Amino acid sequence: MDDIVLRxxxxxxxxxxxxxxxxxxPRQRVVLAMLGLNIKRTASTEQxxxxxxxDAPPTTARGQIQVAISTLxxxxxxxxxxxxITTRAPGYMLDMDPGSVDSLEFDRLVARAREDTRADRIAEAAATLHQALELWRGPALDGVPNGPLQHAATHLNVTxxxxxxERVRLDLMLARHEEVCAELTALIGRHPLRERLYELLILALYRSGRQAEALEAFQRARKALAEEMGIEPGPExxxxxxxxxKQSPALDLPASSPEKGVALLPSGRSDTPDVHDGGFHLIPRQLPASIGDFTGRHSELDKIRDLLEPCSRTETPGYAVPIVDISGPGGVGKSALAVRAAYEVSKHFPDGLLYADLHTASGDGQIAALLARFLRALTIPAKAVPDDAQERAEMYRSRLAESRVLVVLDGVTSPEQVTPLLPGSATCAVIITxxxxxxxxxxxxxxxxxxxxMANALDLLAGIIGRxxxxxxxxxxxxxxxxxxxxxxxLRIAGARLASHPHWRVEWLVQRLRDERRRLDELSYRGLELRxxxxxxxxxxxxxxxxxxRLFxxxxxxxxxxxxxxALLDCxxxxxxDILDLLVEAQVMDTVQYPGSPRPCYRFHDLVRAYARxxxxxxxxxxxxxxALARVLGGWLSLVEEAHREEYGGDYTIIHGSAQRWRLPESTDVEPVPQPMTWRSGERQALVTAVRQAAAAGMHELCWDLALSSVTLFEAKGYFDDWEETTRLAHEASARAGNRIGQAAMLYSLGTLHMFQTRMEQAEECFGTARQLFEAEGHDHGRALVLRxxxxxxxxxxxxxxxxxxxxxxxxxxxxxxxxxxxxxxxxSLAGCWLASxxxxxxxxxxxQALTISREENCRRVQAQVLQRFAELHLAVEQPRQAQEALQEVLRIVRSSGxxxxxxxxxxxxxxxxxxxKRLDxxxxxxxxxxxxxxxxxxxxxxAKSRYALAEIxxxxxxxxxxxxxxxAARDLFAELGSTSWLERTEDLMVEAGGPSAAWSDGAQPHRC
Incomplete structure (x- = not known):
């Protein structure tokens, strides 16, 4: 454990x-809390x-986060x-021993206590929970301002x-009734509507010989719930x-073994075999064996126990049969969890455990045969089993009436399979997968x-091949x-292969699995097969x-x-x-909900994609x-074209190719993309992938058009890496196909990127070649864009x-x-030249004239650029108020479009x-x-210009x-940019400030005359 502790x-x-x-x-505390809650995981700068x-960060938010990280x-x-604290794209990660973070140490102790409880080590479990609760010094994240962290704080406080x-419950098992009464009374004062606390207090008072006070506590609970919620206490x-x-003996703590786990309201039901026809009958125990290296799933097991264990009570638990459905994709471990959970709650179902594998069952005949099997297991002689399926179901429910039987139905494919197999008595329970x-x-x-x-996955692998x-x-x-x-x-298949080949390195199997075409073949071993x-x-x-x-x-x-x-189905x-929903329901496709998006996106897991391929x-x-692929890529091209048109008022400042578009549905309830320049990261990644696929498929005309149209987004948002990758891919695809217009368009785009990144020589080279290609092909519009x-x-x-x-x-x-x-x-741009002269x-x-055109065409981007230049003009004639009005309008436009x-x-x-x-501050x-x-x-x-202006101030x-x-800094930037006039101004100011620039690098303070 570290000698430094995060609390x-x-x-x-x-x-x-x-x-x-x-x-x-408080800013540093919030940042530290976020890093601590994500220990050894990256917390993004956006988080x-x-x-x-x-929802209202300042424009300097990223810089202030960097300052907070530096302070920490x-x-x-x-x-x-x-x-x-290390920098990890897209943010930062705190690397500390989990035992040095009190919230994680709390979780570890609670998990240890849970294991002790399951093993009937009640005293050890109670001591561990006492130790865990001593870590608390007040409400979690106390003093942190309201915001997203409050959700985490609420979760911790509820936990x-x-x-x-649970600690009080264990103390009651250990006969510590008097000790907990005062504590429970204080807790109820802080949580007057929590029925579980009243239950514990009533039991503690009763076992302390204070029956009247116990009944009085119930009346207080009843009054509080009625006054605050308008409801009666629950059945428990x-x-x-x-x-x-009634002074029920069921409330007394067994004197023989205070260390054993007993229910607060024990059922008193014996677990000895029933007598049937004068002799003993075999109680059905049909569960398959639970796997020895069962890993994880603690929260799911807890939830199943919470849902099913109340069925063990002798008092009427209600009329509905508790049914738990464990759903998930194939291979996720549903059957293993169902069997493990059934074993863990089996002591509450002394009359039997029934199990059926329904993965291949279909039709009424097989369900009827299964009912006959269950009836025979429940001691109904074979000759007494009715032939009619409906009568079998009725006899099955009658036989289970007032019994405590757990039914496990594995691999259910429809509700129709389940209905005939459900018990009719609420003393039974059902687990379904x-x-x-x-x-x-x-x-x-x-x-x-x-x-x-990742942690549970590695634990499973370690359990198979060795840590x-x-x-x-x-x-x-x-x-x-x-x-x-x-x-x-x-993982189990991969682990089995490695376990059977102890001389293999893990890297050898990984090399085989990297080839997606062979991956499903590799994930097959002695009857275990993912395919x-x-x-x-x-x-x-x-x-x-x-x-x-298949097409996805x-x-x-x-x-x-x-x-x-x-687009794939052309429908x-x-x-x-509707068809997508079928794939999601079948658990072969996942949904992804991006923030701010009204509709989900859809994706395959890689192994499912390999099978689909x-x-x-x-x-x-x-x-x-x-x-099908051309339709999808044509759909992306339609989208980015429309985004460009929305931004520029039409197909202006761009050229297009002749590739086939796929027009998106025009239904008013379809919102395939947001506003033009507010594309979410997932959509942007899909767009870049579309260019990659177009290049790989040889769809060169579509590829260069898609890449060029996407520049509108990349430029506005500063996605320069995406801009360069897509442009180079499209240029290579055009060059392979001999598509000279595509080559010219991509050289023009690449040159523009170089220009933005102040790589002027490379930009000039790209523009020169692009101009020659456009001229040779007689493409005037492309030539004009390059000239500009x-x-x-x-x-x-x-x-x-x-x-x-x-x-x-x-x-x-x-x-x-x-x-x-x-x-x-x-x-x-010409106005800027004349303004400078x-x-x-x-x-x-x-x-x-430019402002009139941009407003007529509703191009707010160029309108903002023209107003920016107008502000420069107003400053030149000493009209600061008009300049400020123009710039405020520019800010409204650019911020609205991102x-x-x-x-x-x-x-x-x-x-x-x-x-x-003169407003220097x-x-x-x-x-x-x-x-x-x-x-x-x-x-x-x-x-560079901001540096120069700040230097003047x-x-x-x-x-x-x-x-x-x-x-x-300004001098170096202007030199790199090749801006001679600004470089001269900067060096002049350096001289004016007190000496030649060469003397500044040694840290000497300049002097003014």
Whole structure:
């Protein structure tokens, strides 16, 4: 255990050698709490921002999180743990011994107590729970502001109360009645509506010889519930009061063995065999053996026990048979859990355990045969079993009346299978396993079983092959778990293969499993086979769902919206969604709900995808596969085209190819994507994957068009990695196919990316080749787009003549081809040239024309850019109020569309306005925000200009050290950008501030004359 302890069970504290470290303000405590709740897991920056500020983070939120992390790292470093907080994309991870985090130590102790209780070690269990509860110093996360962390705090506090009740229950088993009475009275004062506390108090008072006080406690409970909730106490509390009134012997603690676990209201029922026809009969015990290396599933076992164990009481528990349905995909461990749970609750069902495997059962005949088997097991002679299925069901229910029998029905496929096999007596219970939820069975309680988490998966693997082998190749074992989708059956097969080959390294099996085409073959061993498990579900699907199951394996995106299914099947949206629901119900497809999305996305697990791919190759001709994939990719192209049109008012500032589109359904209830520039990360990943698939499939025309249309999103959001990957893929695909227009378009796009990232030489090279290709192919629009951006390079270098020539030529072409927004954009750029040369009126005329066009075409992006330039004009003629109004409008536009680069420009402009108004504090704050944002999105021009402006403010204030810091950074940036005019201005300011730039690097403070 570390000598540094994180305390979350009370006020958030970091304790080193018994001393609480200074964490600073509440922001650091929130960040530390989030990291502590995700120990050894990455907490994303977005999660931390949400925890600190909720729905209203400031624009500097990321920077402030970085400051908080830095402060916490210093405290850990002082405590001798400098590497405790590591940066892990997309956020940070706290690496501490779980035993050094009090909430995790609490969980460990509670789990240990649970195991002691199951083993009838009651005294040890009670002592452990006492130890666990002593870790609490107050409400969990006490003092943390309201927000997302409050959900975690509430969960911890509720768990604490539940554990406290269990500790009291164990104390009562150990005859500590008098000791707990005062404690329970105080707890009820804080939780006056919690019936379980009243039950414990009543029993403690009664066993202390205080019957009258016990009945008085019941009346207090009844009054509190009536006044606060308008309800009567539940049946458990009422039954307990009746037992106290009658002084039932069932309430007495057995004197013989206080260490043994007994129920609060023991049934008094004997577990000895029943007498039948003058002799003993064999009680049915039909459960198969429970697996010896059963792993995990503690919470599910607890829930099953909670649902079924009340059936052991002699008092009437109600009229409904308790039914638990364990549902989940094939291979997830439903049968193993059902059998283990049945054994754990079996002592409450002394009259028998019935078991049936229904995986292959179908039709009324097999159910009737199963009823006959159950009746014979329940001592009905074979000759007395009726021939009629309905009569068998009636006899079955009659035989189970007032009996305590547990029925386990494994592999149920429909509610119709279950109904005849349900007992009629509420003293019995039923455990069902099924792949789809059996919502059609009245009163059923569902438990959804999912794949293992990494810890349980590794535990299962270690139980099969030995912990030493897992630890020796831990990273490879983690990859093995991922290749098996953390599916227990797949892990069991992989573990069995490794166990039977002790000389194998885990890496050898992992190498085999990496090939998706062979993966299902490798996951087969001596009767254990994953393929047959998936096949069982697939064969039960209707033909339409089978076809979608096969075709969906074509899609390589992490998750896909529902319209993708419509494209694959080439059908309407409603039909596709209905078929998708069948796949989800059959547990062969998962849903993913992205925040803010009204509809879920859908995905396969990798092993299911591998099986679907096999079925696809066997059943679908290659031309059908190609056509289905082309429809999906054509659907993505339609989406990004529409997003571009919404952003630019039409097909402006872009060129398109001739690839076939697939138009999405026009139904008003379909919302396949959100607003144009608010694409969620899952959709963006799917879009990038679509470009990859188009390139791999040789669909070069669609590929380059999809990549170019996606730039609208990538540029606005600063997704430069996605931009570069998709552009290079599409360029390679176009080059292989000899598609010269595609090559030119991708070189133009790549050059634009280089330009954004200030790689000017590479940008110029790309633009030169793209221009030649467009000219050779006679593509005027493409040539105009290249000229427009190449002119920007000339402006950065200060070559005004070449810049104006290119802008003039591009402007003429855009007018000729009808690209009005391209025209407005060029006029806005030309206005900047005239503004820099002092020709204010010419610049104003161009800007007014550009603003008119952008408003007529409803292109708010270019409208914002024109208003930004207008603000520069207003500043040049000393009209700061008009400049500020223009920039405020720019901010409204860019923030509404999520254009973070545009926001950086607007903030820089506002900072310049406030500096001109001599509002230095406000100017410095705004420019600092512009600097932070520009660095986040990689906008180096604004980063450099913000540095320069901040240096001017620092110099005015006499802060020469800060002036030097900003000017040095600005000088380096302008030099990299090749911006000679700004570089000269920066060096001039450095001289003005007190000396040549070379003297600044040694840390000497400059002096002013």
């Amino acid at each position: 979350l069970l009370g006020p958030v504290e970091l304790v080193h050698e018994g001393r609480s470290l200074d964490l600073g303000g 931390l921002i949400d925890a600190v500020w909720g 790292r210093k405290q850990f470093a002082r405590a001798g743990r400098p590497g405790a 604490r109360l539940t554990v406290l009740e 509390l009422r039954d307990l009061a009746q037992a106290v009134l 099924s792949r789809a939820r059996l919502a059609g069975v009245p009163g059923i309680r569902s438990i959804d079983l999912t794949v293992f988490d 030493e082998r897992v630890q020796a190749e831990l990273d490879t074992a983690v990859e093995l778990v991922n290749l098996c989708d953390a599916l227990p059956l797949a 047959s498990t998936i096949s069982l579900t697939y064969r039960a699907l209707p033909p339409s769902a089978q076809r979608l199951f 394996s074509l899609v390589q995106a992490p998750a896909s919206p529902a319209w993708v299914a419509a 309407d949206f409603a039909s596709a969604e 096999e079925e696809l190759c066997a059943a679908e001709p290659p031309e059908e596969q190609d056509a 951006n190449a002119a920007h390079l000339d402006s950065v270098r200060g070559d005004d003549t070449a810049m104006r020539e290119k802008y003039d030529e591009a402007l003429a072409i855009t007018r000729l081809v009808g690209d009005r927004i391209g025209e407005a954009h060029i006029m806005r 002092g020709n204010i009126e010419r610049a104003r005329t161009l800007l007014e 254009d973070r680069i545009g926001e950086a420009y607007a903030l820089y402009g506002l900072g310049a306005v406030r500096r001109q108004e 406000s100017a410095a704050d705004t420019l600092a925000r512009a600097l932070i944002l520009s660095r986040q999105v990689g906008e180096r021009v604004i980063e 620092a110099l005015t204030r006499g802060d020469y050290e800060l002036t030097a810091t900003h000017l040095e």
